Amino acid sequence: MSDHLQITRLPIAYDPDLGAESRDLVAGLNQETGQLIAGAAGSSPYLRSLVEQEAAWIGEALSDPQRALAAVFEDCRALAPDQLKPGLRKAKRRVALLTALCDLSGGWSLEEVTTALTNFGALSADVAIKAEIATLIRRKKLPGLTEADIETAGGLSILAMGKMGAYELNYSSDIDLICLFDETRFDPDDFFEARQGMARATRNMCTTLSERTADGYVFRTDLRLRPDPAVTPACLAMEAAERYYESLGRTWERAAYIKARPCAGDIAAGEAFLKTLRPFVWRRHLDFAAIQDAHDMRLRIRENKGTGGPITVPGHDMKLGRGGIREIEFFTQTRQLIAGGRDEGLRLRGTVEGLAALAQRDWIPADVAERLSDHYRAHREVEHRIQMVHDAQTHKMPNSAEGIARVACLMGEDPADLQAKIRSRLVEVHGMTEDFFAPDAAAQPKATIPEGFDKSVIARWRGYPALRSERGAQIFNRLKPELLSRLSRTAKPAEALLALDGFLAGLPAGVQLFSLFEANPHLMDLLVDIVGTSHALAGFLSRNSSVFDAVIGGSFFEDWPGGAALQQELESVLALEEDYESQLDAARRWCKEWHFGIGVHHLRGLIDAKAAGAQYSELAEAVIQALFPRVVAQFSIKHGPPPGSGPIVIAMGSLGAGQINAQSDLDIIVVYDPQDVEMSQGRKSLATRPYYARLTQALITALSAPMSQGRLYEVDMRLRPSGNKGPVATSWAAFTHYQENEAWVWEHLALTRARVIAGEPGLMQEFESFRRGVLSRQREKEVVLGEVAHMRDRLAAAKTPSGVWDAKTGAGRMMDIELLSQSGALLAQSPQRDVASGLQQAVAGGWLDAADALVLQNGYALYWSVQTAARLLSGGSLEQEALGEGGAQFLSRSADYGSLQDLEQALEAAYGNCAAIISQTLQKETAHADAGGTGP
Numbered sequence: 001m002s003d004h005l006q007i008t009r010l011p012i013a014y015d016p017d018l019g020a021e022s023r024d025l026v027a028g029l030n031q032e033t034g035q036l037i038a039g040a041a042g043s044s045p046y047l048r049s050l051v052e053q054e055a056a057w058i059g060e061a062l063s064d065p066q067r068a069l070a071a072v073f074e075d076c077r078a079l080a081p082d083q084l085k086p087g088l089r090k091a092k093r094r095v096a097l098l099t100a101l102c103d104l105s106g107g108w109s110l111e112e113v114t115t116a117l118t119n120f121g122a123l124s125a126d127v128a129i130k131a132e133i134a135t136l137i138r139r140k141k142l143p144g145l146t147e148a149d150i151e152t153a154g155g156l157s158i159l160a161m162g163k164m165g166a167y168e169l170n171y172s173s174d175i176d177l178i179c180l181f182d183e184t185r186f187d188p189d190d191f192f193e194a195r196q197g198m199a200r201a202t203r204n205m206c207t208t209l210s211e212r213t214a215d216g217y218v219f220r221t222d223l224r225l226r227p228d229p230a231v232t233p234a235c236l237a238m239e240a241a242e243r244y245y246e247s248l249g250r251t252w253e254r255a256a257y258i259k260a261r262p263c264a265g266d267i268a269a270g271e272a273f274l275k276t277l278r279p280f281v282w283r284r285h286l287d288f289a290a291i292q293d294a295h296d297m298r299l300r301i302r303e304n305k306g307t308g309g310p311i312t313v314p315g316h317d318m319k320l321g322r323g324g325i326r327e328i329e330f331f332t333q334t335r336q337l338i339a340g341g342r343d344e345g346l347r348l349r350g351t352v353e354g355l356a357a358l359a360q361r362d363w364i365p366a367d368v369a370e371r372l373s374d375h376y377r378a379h380r381e382v383e384h385r386i387q388m389v390h391d392a393q394t395h396k397m398p399n400s401a402e403g404i405a406r407v408a409c410l411m412g413e414d415p416a417d418l419q420a421k422i423r424s425r426l427v428e429v430h431g432m433t434e435d436f437f438a439p440d441a442a443a444q445p446k447a448t449i450p451e452g453f454d455k456s457v458i459a460r461w462r463g464y465p466a467l468r469s470e471r472g473a474q475i476f477n478r479l480k481p482e483l484l485s486r487l488s489r490t491a492k493p494a495e496a497l498l499a500l501d502g503f504l505a506g507l508p509a510g511v512q513l514f515s516l517f518e519a520n521p522h523l524m525d526l527l528v529d530i531v532g533t534s535h536a537l538a539g540f541l542s543r544n545s546s547v548f549d550a551v552i553g554g555s556f557f558e559d560w561p562g563g564a565a566l567q568q569e570l571e572s573v574l575a576l577e578e579d580y581e582s583q584l585d586a587a588r589r590w591c592k593e594w595h596f597g598i599g600v601h602h603l604r605g606l607i608d609a610k611a612a613g614a615q616y617s618e619l620a621e622a623v624i625q626a627l628f629p630r631v632v633a634q635f636s637i638k639h640g641p642p643p644g645s646g647p648i649v650i651a652m653g654s655l656g657a658g659q660i661n662a663q664s665d666l667d668i669i670v671v672y673d674p675q676d677v678e679m680s681q682g683r684k685s686l687a688t689r690p691y692y693a694r695l696t697q698a699l700i701t702a703l704s705a706p707m708s709q710g711r712l713y714e715v716d717m718r719l720r721p722s723g724n725k726g727p728v729a730t731s732w733a734a735f736t737h738y739q740e741n742e743a744w745v746w747e748h749l750a751l752t753r754a755r756v757i758a759g760e761p762g763l764m765q766e767f768e769s770f771r772r773g774v775l776s777r778q779r780e781k782e783v784v785l786g787e788v789a790h791m792r793d794r795l796a797a798a799k800t801p802s803g804v805w806d807a808k809t810g811a812g813r814m815m816d817i818e819l820l821s822q823s824g825a826l827l828a829q830s831p832q833r834d835v836a837s838g839l840q841q842a843v844a845g846g847w848l849d850a851a852d853a854l855v856l857q858n859g860y861a862l863y864w865s866v867q868t869a870a871r872l873l874s875g876g877s878l879e880q881e882a883l884g885e886g887g888a889q890f891l892s893r894s895a896d897y898g899s900l901q902d903l904e905q906a907l908e909a910a911y912g913n914c915a916a917i918i919s920q921t922l923q924k925e926t927a928h929a930d931a932g933g934t935g936p
Contacts, residue, residue, distance in 0.1 A: 017048075018038075018041060018048065018051065018052065019052050019055075021052070021055045021056070022041070022051050022052045022055045024055075025037070025051070025055045025056075025058070025059055026038050028059070029059060033062060036101060036104060036105050037051055037058070037101065039104075039409065040100060040101060040104055040388075040410070042409075043388075043389070043406050043409040043410045044100075044388045044389045044390070044406070044410065045389070045390060046388065046389065046390050046391040047097065047100055047388060050093055050096060050097040050100075051097065053093055054093055054094055054097055057094060058094075058097055058098070058101070061094070061098055062098075062101065065098055065102050065107070065108075068094075068098060069095065069098060069116060072091050072094050072095055072098075072120075073091075073119070073120070073123055075087070075091065076088060076091050076123055076124070076127055077123070077127060079127065081131050081134075081135070084127065084128065084131055084208060085208060085211070085213060085215070086213070086215050088124055088127070088128070088208070088209070088218045089213065089215035089216045089217065089218055090215065091120070091124075091218075092120070092124075092216065092217075092218045092219075093216065095116065095117070095120045096171070096391075098116075099113050099116050099117060099171070100171065100388055103171075103384065104410060110377050110380055110381060110384075111167075111352075113171075113384070114163070114167055114168045114169050114170075114380075115167045117169040117170070117171065117173075118160075118163075118164055118167045118168070118169040119167075121160070121164050121169055121175045121219055121263075122160060122164070122263035122264055123264075124209055124218050124219060125158050125175070125177065125205065125209065125263060125264040125265075126153075126158075126263070126264035126265065128205040128208040128209055129153050129156060129158060129179075129201060129202070129205045129264055129265050130150055130151075130153050130265070131208075132200075132201035132202075132204045132205050132208075133145075133149075133150055133153045133154045133156060133201055133265075134147070134150045136154075136197045136200070136201055137149065137150060137154065141193070141196075141197045141200075142154050142186075142193075142194055142197045142198075143186060143187065143190035143193055143194060144185075144186060144187060144190060145185070149185075152265070152266040152268070152269070153264070153265035153266050154181070154185065154198075154266075155181050155182035155183075155184075155185035155186075155266050155269055156179060156180070156181040156182075156198050156201065156202070156235060156265045156266060157179075157180055157181070157182070157238075157262050157264075157265045157266040157267065157269045157270030157273065158177050158178075158179050158262065158263055158264040158265045158270070159177065159178040159179075159180065159260050159261065159262055159263070159270055159273075159274075160175070160176070160177065160259075160260070160261055160262075160263035160264075161176040161177065161178055161225050161256055161257075161259060161260055162176040162225070162256070162259055163176075163259075164176060164177075164263065165259035165260050165261045165263070165349055166259040166349040166350045166351065167349070167350065168350065168351065168380070170380075170383060170384065170387060170393075171383075171384040171387045171388055172387035172388075172391045172392060172393055173219070173220075173387075173393065174219070174220040174221065174222045174393060175209075175219045175220070175221055175222065176222045176224075176225050177221060177222070177223055177225075178223070178225055178226045178241075178260070179198075179202045179223065179226070179234060179235040179236070179265075180235065180236050180237070180238045180241055180269075180270070180273060181194070181195075181198040181235055181236075181237060181238065181269075182238055182266065182269040183195075183237040183238060183239055183240075191237070195233065195235070195237060198233075198235040199233040199234045199235045201235070202223070202234040202235040203234050205221075206221040206223065206234070209221050220393065225253075225256055226241075227240075227241050227244035227245070227248075227253075228244065228248075238269070238273045238276075241273070242273070242276055242277070245277055245280045246280060249280050251297075251337070252297055254280065254281045254337060255330075255333045255334070255337060257274070257277060257280075257281045258281065258333050258336055258337070258340075258347070258349065258354075259349045260274060260349075261274070261349065262274070281337075281340075282337075282340045282341040282347065283337075283341040297330070298326075298327075298330060310322075311323055311423060311426045311427055311430065312423075313397055313404075313419040313422050313423050313426075314397055314398070314399045314400075314404065314419075315396055315397060315398075315399045316396065316397050316422075316426065317395050317396050318379055318382055318383050318386065318395045318396070318397065318422075319383065319395035320395065321426070322426065322430045323425070323426030323427060323428070323429040323430035323431075323433075324379060324395075324426065324429070325376065325379045325380065325383065325395070327429055327430065327433045327434075328351060328355075328372050328375065328376045328379070328429060328433065329351055330433070331372070331432075331433040331436060332351050332354040332355050332358065332372075333354070334436075335354075335358050335363055335364065336348070336354055336358070338363075338519075339358075339361070339363055342549065343361060344576070345357055345360075345361065346358065346361065346363075351373075351376055352373045352376060352377070355369040355372055355373050355376075356369060356373070368432060371428065371432065372429065372432060372433075375425045375428065375429050378421075378425055379425065379429075381411070382397075382407070382411070382422060383395055385407045385410040385411055386398070386407055388410055389403070389406050389407065389410070397422070401415070404418070404419065448481070448484075449484065450484055450485070450487070450488035450493065452493060452494055453484070453487075453488070453493065453494065453497055454494065454497065454498075457497055457498065457501050458484075458497075460501075461476075461501070461504055464504050464505055464507065465507065465508055465509065465510075466504060466507035466508065466509055466510030466513070466514075467504070467510055469509075469510070469511065471511050472509070472510035472511045472514060475510070475511065475514040475515055475518055476510060476514050478518060479514055479517055479518060479524070482521060482524060483500075483517075483524055483528075486524055486525060486528050487500060487528055490528060490532055490886070492532070492885040492886070495532065495885055495886075496528060496531065496532040496886070499531035499532050499535070499538060499886075500527075500528070500531050500532075502531070502535070502538060502539070502542075503527070503531045503538045503539075503541060503542050504542075505542075506539060506542025506543065507542050507545060508543075512545075512546075513545045513548065516548055516549070520551075523548060523551060526548075526551060526600065527541075527548075529603065529604070529886070530600070530603065532885070532886035533603055533873070533886035533887050533889075533890050534599075534603060534872055534873045534874075534886075534887060534890070535873065535874060535887070536662075536663075536871075536872065536873055536874050537596075537599055537603070537872060537873075540596070541596075543710070544592055544596075544710065546589070547592050547593050547596040549593070550593035550594075550596065550597060551600075556597060556600075557601075557606070560607075560611070560615050560618075562618065563618035563621055563622055566594070566618060566619060566622035567621075567622040567625050567626055569590075570587065570590055570591075570622055570623065570626040571626050573586050573587075573590050574586055574587065574626060574627075574630065580630065580634045581707070583627075583630055584627075584702055584705075584707060585707055585708055585709045586709075587623060587626065587627055587712065588707060588709035588710055588711070588712055589709045591619065591623050591712055592709070592710070594619050595616070595619060595662070598612055598615045598616055598619065598662075599612075599662055599872050602868070602869070602872060602894070603872065603890060605893060608865070608894070609864055609865040609867075609868040609869060609894055609895075610659075610861070610864065610865075612661075612662075612868055613654075613658075613659035613660060613661060613864065613868055614658055614659060616660045616661060616662060616664065617654070617655055617658045617659055617660045618658075620655060620660060620664075620666055620713060621651070621655070621757050621758075623703075623712060623713075624649055624666075624668075624703070624757055624758050625757060625758045627699075627702055627703070628649055628699060628758040628759065629758075630702075631695070631698050631699050631702050632647075632695065634698070635694070635695050635698050636682065637682075637683075638682060638683055638684050639680050639682040639683070639684055639685065639686050639691060639694075640680035640681040640682025640683075640685060641680070641681070641682075642672065642680070642691070642692070642695070643674060643675075643677035643678075643679065643680045643681075643688045643691060644672060644673050644674035644675035644676075644677045644688065645672070645673040645674075645675055645732075645760055645762060645763050646671065646672030646673050646692075646732070646759060646760045646763045647670050647671060647672040647692055647695065647696070647729065647759050647760065647763075648670070648671050648672070648756050648758065648759030648760055648763045648764050648767060649668055649669075649670055649699070649756070649757055649758040649759050650668060650669045650670070650671060650754050650755065650756050650757070650767065651666070651667070651668055651754070651755045651756070651757045652667040652668060652669060652719040652750060652753060652754050653667035653716075653719065653750070653753060654667070654753075655667055655668070655755075656753040656754050656755040656833060657753045657755075657833045657834055657835075658755070658833065658834070659834075659864070661867060661868045661871040661872075662868070662871045662872045663871040664713075664871075665713065665714040665715065665716040666703065666713045666714070666715050666716065667716045667717075667718075667719050668715060668716075668717060669717060669719060669720040669721075669730065670692070670695075670696040670699065670717075670720075670728065670729040670730070671729070671730050671731070671732055671735050671763070671767065672688075672692045672729060672730075672731060672732065672763075673731065673732035673733075673763055673766075674688040674689075674731055674732075679691075689727065689729075689731070692729035692731075693727055693728050693729050695729065696717075696728045696729040697728060700715045700717070700728075703715050719747075719750055721734065721735060721738040721739075721742075721743070721747075732763065732766075736770060739751065739770075739774050740774070744787075745783070745784055745787035745788075746787065746791055748774065748775070748826055749788075749819065749822040749823065749826055750822075751771055751774060751775065752775060752822045752825040752826055752830075752831075752832075752833060752838070753822065753833045754771055755833065756768060771831070772831050775825070775826060775829055775830070775831060776829040777829070778829075779826065779827060781827055781845070781847060781925060782925060782926055784823055784826060784827055785823060785847070785921075785922055785925045785926050786926045788819050788820065788823050788922060789922045789923075789926055791819060792811070792816065792819065792918075792922070795809070795815065796810075796811065801813065802877045803877070803878075804904055804907055804908060805866065805870055805877075805878040805880065805907075806877065806878075807862075807863035807864075807866045807867045807870070807907065808863070808867055810911065811911070811915035811918070811919070812859070812910070812911040812912060812913070812914035812915025812916070812917075812918065813863060813911060813914070814860060814863045814864070814867065816914065816915065816918055817835060817839075817856050817859065817860045817863075817914060817918070818835060818860075820838070820839070820842065820848070820856065820918055820921070821834075821835040821836075821837075821838030821839050821842070821856075822838055823838070823842065824838040824839055824840070824841040824842030824843075824845065824848065825837065825838040825841055827841070827842070827845055827847075828841035828842075828844060828845055835857070835860050836857050836860075839853040839856055839857055840853065847921065847924075847925050848921055849917075849921075852917045852921065855913055855914065855917060856914055856917060856918070858910075859910040859911075859913065859914040862895055862906065862907070862910055863907075863910070865894050865895040865896070866891065866894070866895055866903070866907065868894070869890060869891045869894035869895070870891065872890075873887045873890065873891065880900070888900045891903065
């Protein structure tokens with residue numbers, strides 16, 4: 001034997017009764033190799049028969065097993081049609097014997113053995129189906145196809161399922177296949193004839209592989225994993241299969257498709273089909289409801305197969321019994337289904353690979369993955385030895401002492417030691433997986449209603465949409481005791497109960513969310529915290545409960561990653577989507593999770609209002625930066641690339657200053673440089689001006705249109721030149737001319753906060769240079785401040801504050817201080833955009849007292865804290881009566897005050913002090929100015 005096969009273990013041999021030729025073979029080999037073959041033959045009647053049939057071949061094959069295997073595969077591909085059945089059976093004998101000896105010797109790992117068996121299964125199916133398709137094409141039974149179509153089996157693709165799909169094929173295994181054909185290869189009028197032909201080819205292929213002849217069989221084939229196998233043909237059209245999975249597909253079928261791969265026939269068509277099924281298999285949200293589905297399947301299997309008894313090794317089913325192979329597979333696949341929709345790295349076919357990926361991403365502990373992987377390999381090795389004895393499709397340990405001894409011999413183990421090891425592994429696997437699927441129901445306390453709770457509120461929950469389904473109600477009833485207990489421990493339990501009631505009433509469905517809570521009980525604390533604090537956030541959660549998925553990820557409570565990292569992450573998310581609409585929905589889903597995260601961090605005091613404002617702004621900027629190029633690309637498909645140079649997106653107002661809140665609109669303008677280009681060049685060319693106007697409208701739609709995942713942001717473009725009367729997109733020449741010759745003082749004040757955030761890099765740089773140039777002009781202080789005084793008067797006449805909690809509008813409030821700050825920046829020719837810098841520039845200019853500036857700066861910080869918290873608490877005006885205890889505490893804590901009363905008093909004082917400072921400053925500086933004009 002060569003170094004290609006190192007013998008590391010030897011089975012304890014029965015005395016084999018070999019034929020003369022086989023005895024000569026054993027005698028002619030070195031001691032280790034002869035003992036290996038004799039031991040295998042003595043322990044397994046099936047292997048003995050293979051040794052006797054292939055004695056002339058096996059000795060040389062063992063000198064280089066990989067080369068021998070490759071030669072067998074090559075011979076199969078060259079088989080003539082009339083030699084297919086005997087040729088494949090001869091090949092199966094050789095592959096079976098070679099892999100068995102390489103396995104028993106320890107020369108090949110479990111993965112090498114199963115891969116070799118799997119590859120032979122795929123080759124056999126491919127050779128057999130193409131032979132059948134060739135016959136049908138020659139007989140004109142597949143309309144429109146020619147001999148050139150044989151190579152792709154006329155569009156028929158065979159999907160390997162189960163262990164064959166994952167390269168985990170058993171030593172003596174059925175091969176689970178789904179056969180589909182690409183109906184687009186045929187004229188619609190020929191569809192039914194083509195379907196009949198494809199079904200006939202599939203049935204004949206199965207016969208070729210599974211029929212027992214004098215030469216044996218190749219593989220038993222099982223087509224029952226196809227959609228509705230009792231009534232559907234052996235081979236289905238891909239379009240029909242896709243419709244089935246979209247409308248009727250079940251969780252077990254989703255789990256089955258984790259391992260699916262095209263293995264024979266038209267590989268490309270099979271891969272395309274699997275791509276269309278990704279939304280069915282991999283759900284967008286964390287799918288904890290799959291746990292219950294998997295548990296129900298386990299119970300049905302135990303009931304139907306009688307494998308639910310105690311763990312005793314004799315007669316134990318190593319596949320379906322407690323602690324067996326299927327338990328590990330279900331544990332792995334269910335976890336993959338839960339999180340694989342959000343993490344492509346979990347979409348692996350192999351069980352061991354799947355466990356490793358789950359551990360790497362912290363879905364299961366690393367030691368659990370390692371132990372289950374070791375036990376899985378050990379179980380599979382035992383399973384292979386069981387099947388080697390008689391080439392039987394069985395997974396059960398023998399009941400007799402002799403049977404167990406044969407298996408032990410094939411493993412080089414003492415029978416008693418082997419049984420002890422197997423039982424230990426089964427018990428440990430059962431213990432590690434059972435609690436995941438079926439936590440002890442007896443530990444669930446009865447749902448007693450705490451004292452002081454309104455029973456009528458709880459009673460009406462049964463009629464809510466989320467609890468109308470039997471399954472949703474069952475899961476919620478298991479959650480209810482713990483949920484009520486947590487509510488009872490809040491500061492105002494009755495109030496918290498009503499808040500939760502509002503949340504439940506708004507839920508359109510409950511199974512997924514309730515399953516999420518059941519698998520992650522700590523999320524109930526967060527829910528109680530949110531519903532008891534923020535009605536707006538609770539209402540948002542009712543409509544978008546899938547954002548809870550983000551909390552499960554380990555990074556939810558980590559530090560803010562920054563705008564660049566956000567944009568990169570969103571780019572990766574969008575790159576996974578194939579079409580424009582899916583990209584827009586993906587952006588909405590992604591943005592909502594981050595938006596929710598900022599709100600939760602603020603709510604729980606992990607960040608203050610200033611940090612929240614900056615994060616909301618960076619999030620919006622990342623969305624625009626990632627989406628805008630895709631809007632342009634989509635628009636260009638029909639109308640051609642943007643003519644000239646541009647466009648660019650300019651953030652104005654609070655977004656430009658880098659501080660927005662949870663409810664902010666996005667103030668933006670779009671500018672382009674036509675560079676004398678009059679028309680776009682596309683299928684439907686447009687003149688430059690309408691091109692950019694419609695492109696801008698497409699951007700607005702991308703951001704604000706309600707879709708299946710809601711909307712991203714409301715967009716406000718009133719700060720563009722000429723306001724609502726002007727075009728939605730402005731040419732560079734018109735923009736610069738307007739700013740230099742026609743802009744009013746307030747528009748130059750707005751320019752102090754303008755910031756270009758997306759678009760053509762050259763024009764972006766040109767804009768910032770131009771902005772700085774406009775701001776660097778000398779201006780008369782009296783004129784600018786006189787305009788500011790008039791603007792204050794007009795704002796006061798147009799809108800009065802809604803109350804003490806309206807920190808934005810009114811004398812001495814946010815907008816008032818922002819105007820003064822912008823005046824400081826404009827008069828100082830400063831490019832800085834933040835309020836504090838503008839106030840400091842006013843002090844440096846000598847027209848604002850330093851102490852007054854500090855009062856204004858502190859007042860603005862207080863207002864921002866109140867405004868940001870208020871927008872998280874309420875979608876509209878903040879009503880103190882509707883705040884609730886949690887909301888009041890959050891609002892006070894956000895502004896760093898001990899009580900709502902103290903905060904209210906501080907606000908009233910700050911409004912008065914800041915209004916007085918601004919009024920006095922403006923009166924003093926404009927006392928001798930002519931304040932009559934308000935033009936540019």
